[in-house]
Amino acid sequence: MTSLPMKSKFILPDGMTYLDGNSLGPLPAHASDRLTDMVNNQWGAHLIKGWNLDDWMGQPARVGDRIAKLLGAMPGTVMMGDTLSIKVYQALSAALQMRPSRKVILSDSGNFPSDLYMAEGLIAHLNAGHELRVVAPEGVAEAMTPEVAAVMLTQVDYRTGRMHDMMQITQTAHEAGAVMIWDLAHSAGAVPVDLTATGCEFAVGCTYKYLNGGPGAPAFIYTRADLIDEIQPALSGWLGHDAPFAFEPSYRPGPGVERLRVGTPPVLQMAVLEAALDIWDDVDMHALRQKSMALCDLFIDEVMARCPMLTLVSPRDATQRGSQVSFGFEHGYAAMQAVIAQDVIGDFRAPNIMRFGITPLYIDEADILHAASVIEDVITNRLWDDPKFQKTSRVT
Numbered sequence: 001m002t003s004l005p006m007k008s009k010f011i012l013p014d015g016m017t018y019l020d021g022n023s024l025g026p027l028p029a030h031a032s033d034r035l036t037d038m039v040n041n042q043w044g045a046h047l048i049k050g051w052n053l054d055d056w057m058g059q060p061a062r063v064g065d066r067i068a069k070l071l072g073a074m075p076g077t078v079m080m081g082d083t084l085s086i087k088v089y090q091a092l093s094a095a096l097q098m099r100p101s102r103k104v105i106l107s108d109s110g111n112f113p114s115d116l117y118m119a120e121g122l123i124a125h126l127n128a129g130h131e132l133r134v135v136a137p138e139g140v141a142e143a144m145t146p147e148v149a150a151v152m153l154t155q156v157d158y159r160t161g162r163m164h165d166m167m168q169i170t171q172t173a174h175e176a177g178a179v180m181i182w183d184l185a186h187s188a189g190a191v192p193v194d195l196t197a198t199g200c201e202f203a204v205g206c207t208y209k210y211l212n213g214g215p216g217a218p219a220f221i222y223t224r225a226d227l228i229d230e231i232q233p234a235l236s237g238w239l240g241h242d243a244p245f246a247f248e249p250s251y252r253p254g255p256g257v258e259r260l261r262v263g264t265p266p267v268l269q270m271a272v273l274e275a276a277l278d279i280w281d282d283v284d285m286h287a288l289r290q291k292s293m294a295l296c297d298l299f300i301d302e303v304m305a306r307c308p309m310l311t312l313v314s315p316r317d318a319t320q321r322g323s324q325v326s327f328g329f330e331h332g333y334a335a336m337q338a339v340i341a342q343d344v345i346g347d348f349r350a351p352n353i354m355r356f357g358i359t360p361l362y363i364d365e366a367d368i369l370h371a372a373s374v375i376e377d378v379i380t381n382r383l384w385d386d387p388k389f390q391k392t393s394r395v396t
């Protein structure tokens with residue numbers, strides 16, 4: 001195991017303090033060579049033969065097994081492809097099929113909007129009387145009534161970093177007869193996860209956040225081993241077919257988790273992800289978690305001491321928090337632009353949240369102290385109060 005941080009494994013621009021790895025991880029140092037090699041020596045040299053010769057066809061399951069290892073899942077339970085929103089749809093549609101007499105999808109108001117939007121779209125499309133019920137995160141357990149077919153939650157709240165107890169909630173969902181779906185977008189590579197132990201039916205997540213797979217890196221879907229052969233995929237694409245190259249007129253689901261494939265995988269993008277996963281081979285998730293909690297605590301202590309105008313919206317107790325820290329501030333958007341102008345990169349989430357991802361792979365105590373002093377400068381000297389920081393960009 002390599003000790004943390006391992007900054008040399010990443011390309012980090014000089015002078016930049018990057019606290020946004022919860023949204024888009026940095027470029028792994030060996031990724032561009034890997035990609036160039038693949039482009040020239042596989043695609044360029046082999047063209048169509050690459051599907052067999054370089055096993056592009058096996059890549060989604062091969063990478064899925066590496067993700068499975070990181071999440072405490074068994075080999076053959078994780079498939080890669082598409083975007084997280086698509087994987088949410090696949091998991092939800094399968095879950096509803098498993099509980100045909102129940103009509104409620106239960107989620108919470110801390111969930112990421114795309115997950116809720118996908119549920120809305122699926123419900124409208126099914127047109128079978130389903131309902132999306134969204135409750136406060138603290139009220140999830142009580143809301144697990146007998147009409148709930150599926151409980152769909154994101155473990156770590158993207159705005160506040162508040163973390164659900166996966167073991168306990170999954171158990172409660174199962175006692176209520178519901179199917180449990182976890183979104184691990186802000187958990188994978190951030191906190192230790194033991195999917196097998198939770199017993200949840202499904203989990204989904206993306207790979208461009210803490211896992212550093214690059215913008216547009218494919219998402220993953222996990223299905224509990226005993227259920228895989230029963231799932232009837234809603235997105236019945238040819239590469240999830242039992243015999244894609246038999247070109248049969250009708251769909252038959254493929255073996256095991258292969259059925260959760262849809263169409264042609266993003267081979268080049270996944271080569272970058274494979275390079276990013278090399279780094280994770282040397283990471284002890286529990287050591288990473290200890291470091292993450294210590295860095296987050298330090299950041300909170302420093303910022304709260306220097307900037308009384310900010311309110312901590314993340315849990316103060318590290319065990320209740322993922323790997324990010326968020327502060328509420330009335331002028332949060334402009335303040336974050338002013339912080340970014342000093343090369344400390346965080347982001348803003350509506351309505352008023354300044355969000356900072358704390359990633360111990362490449363962030364250390366000195367980075368935390370530097371970021372805190374920049375935030376102090378921006379807040380106490382009202383640097384945010386400049387028209388140039390008020391202009392809203394398309395991506396915040």
Ligand SMILES: *Cc1c(COP(=O)(O)O)cnc(C)c1O
Pocket residue numbers: 083084085086111112114115154158183185186206219
């Ligand atoms: C980041 C994130 C998404 C994004 O979905 P994409 O389809 O990858 O754009 C969805 N859900 C959650 C919970 C997220 O954190």
